[in-house]
Amino acid sequence: MNYALVTGGSRGIGRAICIQLARQGFNIIINYSSNKQAAEEAKSAVEAEGQQAELIPFNVADREASRKAMEDWFAQNPDKKVEVLVNNAGIRKDNLMIWMKDEEWDDVLDISLGGFYNVTKSVLPEMVKAKKGKIVNVVSLSGLKGLPGQTNYSAAKAAVIGATKALAQEVARRNISVNAVAPGFIKTEMTEDIDEKEFKGIIPMRRFGSAEEVASVVGFLASDASSYITGETISINGGLY
Numbered sequence: 001m002n003y004a005l006v007t008g009g010s011r012g013i014g015r016a017i018c019i020q021l022a023r024q025g026f027n028i029i030i031n032y033s034s035n036k037q038a039a040e041e042a043k044s045a046v047e048a049e050g051q052q053a054e055l056i057p058f059n060v061a062d063r064e065a066s067r068k069a070m071e072d073w074f075a076q077n078p079d080k081k082v083e084v085l086v087n088n089a090g091i092r093k094d095n096l097m098i099w100m101k102d103e104e105w106d107d108v109l110d111i112s113l114g115g116f117y118n119v120t121k122s123v124l125p126e127m128v129k130a131k132k133g134k135i136v137n138v139v140s141l142s143g144l145k146g147l148p149g150q151t152n153y154s155a156a157k158a159a160v161i162g163a164t165k166a167l168a169q170e171v172a173r174r175n176i177s178v179n180a181v182a183p184g185f186i187k188t189e190m191t192e193d194i195d196e197k198e199f200k201g202i203i204p205m206r207r208f209g210s211a212e213e214v215a216s217v218v219g220f221l222a223s224d225a226s227s228y229i230t231g232e233t234i235s236i237n238g239g240l241y
Contacts, residue, residue: 001080003083004018004027004028004083004085004222005082005123006018006086009088010039013186015041017218018042018046019049020216020218021219022050023049026083027054029053029056030042030046030053030055031056032055033058033060036057070123083134085127085135087120089112090112090138091107091108095149112156116160132176134176135176135179137160137161137164137178137181138181138183139160139181140154142157144233161233164233165231168231179221180232180233184236186210186213187209202240203240204239208238
């Protein structure tokens with residue numbers, strides 16, 4: 001049985017990705033950190049698409065917890081394969097660098113960049129063994145252009161873009177692709193504090209994007225239709241660069 005693991009899969013873009021991949025025929029492992037109710041709702045949404053869903057709670061920033069959770073899952077499910085990994089978990093803690101608290105820097109880097117390492121390192125050996133896999137990293141416009149007030153977030157996402165390019169070259173011979181999607185301003189709980197009216201004027205398409213629009217590109221990268229694409233970062237930003 002083939003599974004897709006989505007980190008931070010209970011809400012927003014992550015939830016939309018879970019549903020999209022379920023529509024494409026994957027069973028879904030939904031990782032979440034603390035909001036069990038949202039995770040249960042995402043599970044129900046996946047099951048409504050006719051696929052199986054499992055919840056796997058751990059904080060991706062916690063290396064030991066991440067490794068143990070995945071080791072236990074593989075041990076308990078020897079007949080199942082994680083064919084797709086979507087590293088989506090991330091947080092924003094915006095502040096100007098001059099006023100940034102150490103924990104605002106550490107927390108954002110630990111989840112986005114540390115989480116990418118912790119979870120990918122736990123899943124990659126099984127993909128290499130199977131000689132098949134798709135890894136999709138959710139990065140950001142912030143990691144490509146840099147955004148003031150987001151030195152921490154820009155640094156974390158830019159680092160994952162670099163890692164995407166490097167890892168893609170390491171595992172290409174094993175039939176594993178590694179790509180990233182870089183959303184711009186997307187309507188989710190994470191951007192509720194951003195005034196769309198104020199910012200949409202700088203977006204050529206004059207609107208924020210939807211989580212589903214991001215999920216559809218992730219779905220493409222997780223499918224056989226993208227079989228000759230690796231090491232790429234696809235922007236989903238309404239023309240804002």
